[in-house]
Amino acid sequence: MKRILTGVALVTTAALVTATPAMAAPKDPVAAVKKRMAPGKGVSFTERTTISQGARREVFLRRSGTLQFGKSGIAASDITGKLNITSKDLAAAPDDEFGESLRAIAKPERTIKIGTTSYLSGNMWATLLPEGKTWFKAAKGLAGGATATFGQFVNLGEHSTLKTLLKGAKATSHGYTGTIKLGALWKASPWLRAGSSLGSPSAKAMKSPIKWRLTVNAAGLPTRLVTTFSTSVHGLGDEGRVSVDTRYTGWGKAVSIKAPPAKDVATSFEDSADDIPSLTEIPLGAYAVTG
Structure with missing residues (x-):
């Protein structure tokens, strides 16, 4: 009987091994994205930025948009961002210049x-x-x-950025994961250099690690990217964490982004440009972290 049970166990184990296929590595996202980067094509995204400090974790910013590809990268974009400032926050805002600025950036x-x-x-x-x-x-x-300052640093619509991101990455069952320094990303990404009001980050900030997790579909196209890094990158101290969760849809779809009607466009401000409230000067974290 013992021999019979042993034989059954061996046969069952062999059957399970045979029935369970080895985990296949995900397809190469760099090649998959490059195939869809033709002029007049693009991709859409939705995004949520969350800030955590201690036991508190709150949504800070939500964004959505579309990127349009050209012959050598991103030719155009249309992005809407909204800080998570609630009516309760606005009701508590002082009736002064700061309160006025807060009400403006809430839109x-x-x-x-x-x-x-x-x-x-x-x-x-x-x-x-x-x-x-x-x-x-x-x-x-x-x-x-x-608002791009608090958005996703990594733009997967840039071939060079995606290629740099995946250097040394670890393959998972649904994509890739890894860590990249802000400095390496800054060097690889024209979008980041042009799209962030961080200015030129400090030497300390450039060394800041950005942990990331990328999910791809069966074709190798990115569907989700989550990055996590210290709040010190934004000058908010090093006791908190920022997480940006971006979802991508419609890789390679037809996109046509046009400038607004000329009659609605101004090339100068009514008042001095010095009056523009800077996001780095207004302590948004005290307000835009509820809900």
């Missing part, structure tokens, strides 16, 4: 960028534009507007 910000020219609308821009104008034209404006 959604939309940025259309074509080439190196950005068109910005809503948010703080609405308070600075001449009457009858709804867009501000900046020859070398931020790719995702002022």
